[in-house]
Amino acid sequence: MKDNNHDTFMGASTKQGLDIANKSREIIRNLIGEEIKDLKPAEKDIVERIVHSTADPEYAKLVYMSPDFVEVAIKSMKNNETILTDINMVKSGITRYDGNVECYIKNEDVKRIAKENQITRAAAAIRYAAENDFEGIIVSGNAPTAVWEAMDLYNNGEINLKAIVGVPVGFVGAADSKEALRKSNIPNIITKGPKGGTPIAVACVNSLIQTLKEV
Amino acid sequence: MKDNNHDTFMGASTKQGLDIANKSREIIRNLIGEEIKDLKPAEKDIVERIVHSTADPEYAKLVYMSPDFVEVAIKSMKNNETILTDINMVKSGITRYDGNVECYIKNEDVKRIAKENQITRAAAAIRYAAENDFEGIIVSGNAPTAVWEAMDLYNNGEINLKAIVGVPVGFVGAADSKEALRKSNIPNIITKGPKGGTPIAVACVNSLIQTLKEV
Numbered sequence: 275m276k277d278n279n280h281d282t283f284m285g286a287s288t289k290q291g292l293d294i295a296n297k298s299r300e301i302i303r304n305l306i307g308e309e310i311k312d313l314k315p316a317e318k319d320i321v322e323r324i325v326h327s328t329a330d331p332e333y334a335k336l337v338y339m340s341p342d343f344v345e346v347a348i349k350s351m352k353n354n355e356t357i358l359t360d361i362n363m364v365k366s367g368i369t370r371y372d373g374n375v376e377c378y379i380k381n382e383d384v385k386r387i388a389k390e391n392q393i394t395r396a397a398a399a400i401r402y403a404a405e406n407d408f409e410g411i412i413v414s415g416n417a418p419t420a421v422w423e424a425m426d427l428y429n430n431g432e433i434n435l436k437a438i439v440g441v442p443v444g445f446v447g448a449a450d451s452k453e454a455l456r457k458s459n460i461p462n463i464i465t466k467g468p469k470g471g472t473p474i475a476v477a478c479v480n481s482l483i484q485t486l487k488e489v
Numbered sequence: 490m491k492d493n494n495h496d497t498f499m500g501a502s503t504k505q506g507l508d509i510a511n512k513s514r515e516i517i518r519n520l521i522g523e524e525i526k527d528l529k530p531a532e533k534d535i536v537e538r539i540v541h542s543t544a545d546p547e548y549a550k551l552v553y554m555s556p557d558f559v560e561v562a563i564k565s566m567k568n569n570e571t572i573l574t575d576i577n578m579v580k581s582g583i584t585r586y587d588g589n590v591e592c593y594i595k596n597e598d599v600k601r602i603a604k605e606n607q608i609t610r611a612a613a614a615i616r617y618a619a620e621n622d623f624e625g626i627i628v629s630g631n632a633p634t635a636v637w638e639a640m641d642l643y644n645n646g647e648i649n650l651k652a653i654v655g656v657p658v659g660f661v662g663a664a665d666s667k668e669a670l671r672k673s674n675i676p677n678i679i680t681k682g683p684k685g686g687t688p689i690a691v692a693c694v695n696s697l698i699q700t701l702k703e704v
Contacts, residue, residue, distance in 0.1 A: 290634065291609050294661045301660040329658045329683035330545075363687065366581040394505050419505065443544045443688075445516040446509045468544035471688050472578065473658075 284326055285369075285480070298326050306334035316344045316485045320463070323481040327473040336465040337474075338456055343437060344482070346461040347411055350436040351486050355410030357479060358403050360396045360420040360442075364413055367476030371483055373410070378402050397423035404433035413439040415475030418451035428460055437461040439478050441470035499541055500584075500695070513541050521549035531559045531700045535678070538696040542688040551680040552689075553671055558652060559697070561676040562626055565651040566701050570625030572694060573618050575611045575635040575657075579628055582691030586698055588625070593617050612638035619648035628654040630690030633666035643675055652676040654693050656685035 284295040302325050310321050317339055324333045351357075354373030359365040365377040378384045378399040388398035396417030403412075404427045412435050414420040421440045427433035440455040442448045445468050452464040463478055464470075499510040517540050525536050532554055539548045566572075569588030574580040580592040593599050593614040603613035611632030618627075619642045627650050629635040636655045642648035655670040657663045660683050667679040678693055679685075 288603055288609050289607060294659070297661045298659055326660075327658065328686060329660055329663065363578055363582040363691065367578040367687070388503055392504060394503050443542065444509070444513055445541075445544055446512045448544065471543060472582070473686050473688065476578070 284323060295326075302326055302331070305331045309334045314344065316348070316482070319485060320344075320478050320481045323477040324474050327477040332469070333465065333474065336467060336469060337463065338466060339463045340456075340461050343461045343463050344485070347437045347439075347482050348486055348489070350411050351482060355436065356408055357410055358400070358408060358412050359475070360399065360412075360414040361416045361472070363472045364415045364475045367472065368413075368479050368483075370480075370487070376403070393423070394419040396420040400424050400427065400433070407434075409434040409436075411435070411437045411439065411479075413475050413479055414442050415439075415470065415472040416442055418442045418444065418447040421451040421455055425455060425458055425460065428458075435460070437463075439463050439475055441465045441474040441478070443471035443474075444468055499538060510541075517541055517546070520546045524549045529559065531563070531697070534700060535559075535693050535696045538692040539689050542692040547684070548680065548689065551682060551684060552678065553681060554678045555671075555676050558676045558678050559700070562652045562654075562697055563701055563704070565626050566697060570651065571618075571623060572625055573615070573623060573627050574690070575614065575627075575629040576631045576687070578687045579630045579690045582687065583628075583694050583698075585695075585702070591618070608638075609634040611635040615639050615642065615648070622649075624649040624651075626650070626652045626654065626694075628690050628694055629657050630654075630685065630687040631657055633657045633659065633662040636666040636670055640670060640673055640675065643673075650675070652678075654678050654690055656680045656689045656693070658686035658689075659683055 286292045286295040302322050310318050321334055321337050325331055357375045359377045362377050365375050368375045379395050384395055384398045384402045388395045397419040400420050400423040412424045424438055428435055438460050440452050440462055449467050455462050456464050501507045501510040517537050525533050536549055536552050540546055572590045574592045577592045580590050583590045594610050599610055599613045599617045603610045612634040615635050615638040627639045643650055653675050655667050655677055664682050670677050671679050
């Protein structure tokens, strides 16, 4: 059990908020403790926080991390490398990071790249980042096309990415993109199947930030 | 079936994005069509968009709307009244609204109100809005305390709210707050039980905005 001498705990910052977060964690440990018992502490924190953010214990069965994911991601974040999100909702949920959190989906160049290449803006935003000295972690809570583009660029040596939080949501294409990412040699976290989304992406990153600040 | 002559459809704006959204809607209709067959078209749109945003068909069973919810919310939005969200993640997901979308959680006065009264910042933000001429719709995707505070102020005639999108998530307090809201005479949409969250809140509001723009 963590102590509560943090500024925040699972996003809570007032006494009432902390009480709720503590009780929630107790319930979550009862629900999924057995399933995640073999994970490392920082990995457990991620899964618990995802279940906390969704109230959906099924995520304990759906989350997979490559063995190197936490270590690589924490190292990148310790160096304040960029966290690049696919949509602004994910960006705005990531709090207390000392480096830059970026999202280029509304960038005019990105719109142009998307139009010219008939690709999604989410994919175009990754391409734009690669062309503009991106170095860091890519976080996709929405668009499988962002995950595919990141993997393509990585395989071609065209992007300096360290890890992918690949948890896009949807019945079309999301599961395939995550399965491909899981089988890649990129440090990654994914959710199996169609489920995923913003809260899962945000919970993962904010849990890593919390781990980083405790080390 | 809607035509595709919109600027956007379920958040998609490129050809590839539209194809994905259309295919997704087809899958969703196969999954939950029977369950939502008695809803009005704008209500169906909301539930379909929630399932689209979460890839979780269980939401077709969990979403409840008061019979007046859509009409009252659309009227408020037609008048460009304020949409007040409990957290910034919800705010940043609401796109293409012609009125103001506000979130006061980081406001310094709100922090002071929370501290002085030992309440959550989410609750303090609702109190702050009530004291500052708020008129419109309250959207909670995160904090049950925001829903309780809004109901209390409404019952005391201290806030000019028209409807509540009350879909906070969590194992502690969320379900109770939503059940109380469901039983209130405030036009509302809720999700039964602990599940809910940002994507559900955002999907609901963006679906209403789409309906509004089509009328």
